[in-house]
Amino acid sequence: MKPEIASLTAEEPLRRLLDPAYPLCRDDVKSALGFIKKKVADGAPEWSGLDRPQLLAHFVCFADMALLLINRHNPSDKDTACFRAMLRELLPKKPPI
Incomplete structure (x- = not known):
């Protein structure tokens, strides 16, 4: 698989985390942090x-x-908003179709 295709594939699961209606779960956050x-x-x-x-x-x-993952705490709304903003900046913009 070409590196740019592998990168797009790896990013797609993270894109759903940008949806405010999507609840963050531990495994999603671990994947995103990795x-x-x-x-x-x-x-x-x-x-x-x-x-x-x-x-x-x-x-x-x-x-x-x-630290929230280590201590098994749920993220606050502020933590979640911060995390999603960071992901938004990191993930490349999807090209318009």
Whole structure:
């Protein structure tokens, strides 16, 4: 499978997390955090262009979600909104059909 096709396939399950009506579940959040970690480690251009305050805000959001998983707490509305905003920025925009 071509890398760009594999990347699109890996992103699709994360897109449903952007829907406010879709409830976040533990496995979805774990998958999303793993995806984000990989993208950052790979030097994703979506992240390399962020200014320092944005990058730090995303780090705080990432860390908060990870700690919620570790402590088995449900995310608050604020945590969920932050997480979805971070995903929205990270996932490439879908091309119009």
